[in-house]
Amino acid sequence: MAISEREQRGLAIAALCKIDKDPKEGVWLVPSQSGGGKYKVINDPENERCTCPDFETRGKTCKHIFAVRYTIERELHADGSETLTETMTVVKKTTYKQQWPAYNAAQQAEKRRLQVLLADLCRTLPEPDRKGIRGQRPHLVKDSIFAMAFKVYCRLSSRRFGTDLLEAHERGHISNPIPGTKVTVFFENPAFTPILKELVAKSAAPLATVETEFAVDSSGFGTCKFERWFDHKYGVTRTRSIWVKAHIACGVKTNCITAVRIIEKDTADCPQLKPLMETTRQSFTVNEVSADTAYASNENFQTVADMGGTAYMTFKSNTTGAKGGLFEKMFHFFQFQRDEYLAHYHKRSNERVFGGQAQVWRCRDEHERCRHGQRSAVQISLPESLLFDSGARRAWYRAGLLEE
Numbered sequence: 001m002a003i004s005e006r007e008q009r010g011l012a013i014a015a016l017c018k019i020d021k022d023p024k025e026g027v028w029l030v031p032s033q034s035g036g037g038k039y040k041v042i043n044d045p046e047n048e049r050c051t052c053p054d055f056e057t058r059g060k061t062c063k064h065i066f067a068v069r070y071t072i073e074r075e076l077h078a079d080g081s082e083t084l085t086e087t088m089t090v091v092k093k094t095t096y097k098q099q100w101p102a103y104n105a106a107q108q109a110e111k112r113r114l115q116v117l118l119a120d121l122c123r124t125l126p127e128p129d130r131k132g133i134r135g136q137r138p139h140l141v142k143d144s145i146f147a148m149a150f151k152v153y154c155r156l157s158s159r160r161f162g163t164d165l166l167e168a169h170e171r172g173h174i175s176n177p178i179p180g181t182k183v184t185v186f187f188e189n190p191a192f193t194p195i196l197k198e199l200v201a202k203s204a205a206p207l208a209t210v211e212t213e214f215a216v217d218s219s220g221f222g223t224c225k226f227e228r229w230f231d232h233k234y235g236v237t238r239t240r241s242i243w244v245k246a247h248i249a250c251g252v253k254t255n256c257i258t259a260v261r262i263i264e265k266d267t268a269d270c271p272q273l274k275p276l277m278e279t280t281r282q283s284f285t286v287n288e289v290s291a292d293t294a295y296a297s298n299e300n301f302q303t304v305a306d307m308g309g310t311a312y313m314t315f316k317s318n319t320t321g322a323k324g325g326l327f328e329k330m331f332h333f334f335q336f337q338r339d340e341y342l343a344h345y346h347k348r349s350n351e352r353v354f355g356g357q358a359q360v361w362r363c364r365d366e367h368e369r370c371r372h373g374q375r376s377a378v379q380i381s382l383p384e385s386l387l388f389d390s391g392a393r394r395a396w397y398r399a400g401l402l403e404e
Contacts, residue, residue: 006061006062006063006066007063007066009033009063009066010062010063010064010065010066010067010069010070011066011067011070013030013031013033013063013064013066013067014066014067014068014070014071015070017030017031017067018031019031019067019068019071022040025040026042027040027041027042027043028040028041028042028043028068028071029041030050030064030067030068032052033063039051039052039064041064041065041067041068043065043068043069043072048061048065050062050064050065052064056317058338058339058342059338060339111153114150114153115150115168115171115173116173118146118149118150118173119146119168119172119173119174121199121202121203122141122142122143122145122146122149122199123142124142125141125142125145125195126141127140127141128141128191139176139178139182139186140175140176141192141195142174142175143174143175143176143178144178144186144189144192145192145195145196145199146168146173146174147165147174147178147182147183147186148183148186148187148192150164150165150168151180151183157180158180158181158183158184159180159181160180161180161183162179162180162181163180165177165178165179165180165183193262197259197260197261200257200258200259200260201258201259201279201280201282201283203256204251204256204257204258204283204284205283207251207254207256208283208284208285210251210253210254211251211252211253211254211256211258211284212284212285212286212287212288213251213252213253213287213288213289213290213347214249214250214251214252214258214277214280214284214286214288214289214290215249215250215251215252215289215290215291215347215348216247216248216249216250216272216273216276216277216289216290216291216295216348217247217248217250217291217292217348218245218246218247218248218269218272218294219245219246219248220243220244220245220246220265221243221244221245221246222241222242222243223241223242223243223244224241225241225242226239226240226241226242227239227240227242242265243265244262244263244264244265245262245263245264245265245267246260246261246262247260247261247263247269247272247276248260248261248276249276249277249279249280251284252290252347252348258279258280258283258284259275259276259277259279259280260276261275261276269294269295270294270295270296270297270300272295273289273291273295273300273303274299274300274303277289277303277304277307281307285308286304286307286308286309287308287309287310288309288310288311288312288344288347289304289309289310289311289312290311290312290313290344290345290346290347290348291311291312291313291348292313292314292348293313293314293315293316295313296313296314296315296316296319296327297327298323298324298325298326298327300313301313301325301326301327301330302325302326305326310344311326311330312330312341312344312345313330313345314334314345315331315334319331321335
């Protein structure tokens with residue numbers, strides 16, 4: 001009979017650690033494997049309990065309870081020796097073979113295909129009204145957005161990136177040649193930020209028939225600017241990087257990013273879910289939304305419900321559900337049907353969702369060189385608009401939807 005991973009860990013704790021019973025409280029003291037003290041286990045056949053975070057979250061048998069069970073089952077002999085009878089079946093991890101032909105085709109054609117898709121994405125961008133404005137005409141908006149997005153994708157210095165821009169002009173992706181160093185000026189233009197946010201929704205729209213379940217999360221991005229303050233307690237001057245926060249709404253199947261918000265570092269997370277999902281709803285049908293504790297509020301649960309979906313968010317340890325409304329309803333759902341609730345919530349934990357954030361984080365070097373907050377906001381918006389172009393392409397090759 002196969003045993004679970006928690007049972008195997010409990011067996012290891014019982015074999016390698018000293019587990020004592022407190023005669024006063026009648027509880028077992030099980031050492032933490034991470035070395036962070038001990039957990040109290042109450043060995044009551046009708047109501048076994050443990051003080052570890054795993055048991056408090058799941059409400060089911062943890063490895064510490066299994067360790068106590070194995071300890072009690074030991075047989076002591078007259079000579080002081082002990083015997084522990086165990087039956088264990090090792091569960092073999094299932095692996096899947098990589099589809100190397102499709103993977104290689106996607107990798108080899110990625111840069112060329114991205115330029116084609118990105119140029120088509122920027123093709124219909126409108127030009128601002130320059131009536132009455134004298135002077136040299138600036139580069140077209142579509143060319144500027146193409147150059148910025150392509151630079152973030154290439155991750156090269158401005159000078160080295162100039163060669164890629166010349167090749168893009170020769171292929172007809174931009175209307176006029178753009179010097180590589182000129183792209184750094186585009187990043188300072190605050191007028192490009194709303195355009196990029198609009199492109200995020202536009203680039204993800206073709207996946208509307210696939211994505212109906214979404215996850216919301218955030219990540220911080222630092223700049224090269226620092227702030228200083230004097231620490232009166234220790235009498236020293238401290239410094240830290242100035243950073244901004246990016247909130248994203250991400251599909252759980254294709255990891256396409258459907259909406260993004262760039263806010264200040266001290267802005268609360270909870271109010272950001274509503275505008276993210278309102279933007280997502282413009283192109284997608286919303287059936288489920290999962291988010292962490294920072295987004296849990298009655299308003300956010302109701303917002304998703306008004307869109308015809310269900311929100312699955314975790315709760316703080318001291319939550320009682322006394323707020324009423326959908327918050328209370330979902331809190332009791334979490335308490336009494338925790339496994340079913342967490343199965344929906346952990347859709348945000350799959351590797352594709354965090355892969356979406358990883359693609360954003362790969363451009364961190366670009367953001368750290370930002371000298372202005374506006375430039376940081378513009379550059380953070382850029383990777384999301386590329387996700388549809390680069391992230392979904394390998395899946396298309398595997399499905400046979402793209403052929404070269």
